[in-house]
Amino acid sequence: MAAVNEDALRETLRSEGFRRVYVWQDGPSAYYPEHTHPTETAHIVLDGEMTLMMDGAMRTYKTGERCDVPAGAEHCARMGAQGCRYLIGER
Numbered sequence: 001m002a003a004v005n006e007d008a009l010r011e012t013l014r015s016e017g018f019r020r021v022y023v024w025q026d027g028p029s030a031y032y033p034e035h036t037h038p039t040e041t042a043h044i045v046l047d048g049e050m051t052l053m054m055d056g057a058m059r060t061y062k063t064g065e066r067c068d069v070p071a072g073a074e075h076c077a078r079m080g081a082q083g084c085r086y087l088i089g090e091r
Helices: 006-015
Strands: 020-026 031-035 041-054 057-062 066-069 075-090
Touching: 006 020, 006 041, 006 075, 057 066
Parallel strands: none
Antiparallel strands: 020 075, 031 075, 041 057, 041 066, 041 075
């Protein structure tokens, strides 16, 4: 898969009204138990994989893919065997 353009993705999130945009990285198989966020968040995988469970559905996101989590939505996430580096937008 071709490398993602991190700068372009940042600009896209900002143009969509995400006020805070930053990169986060988790180690192999890192796990976030069920939780919520007070704001809507967007997660774009820059490298690695993230499996997200929300509303009874589970999906694995890979490099270049995006998942949005509505404010207050209960969800949990597990990173792939190689960890995950991702861009987060909060609005």
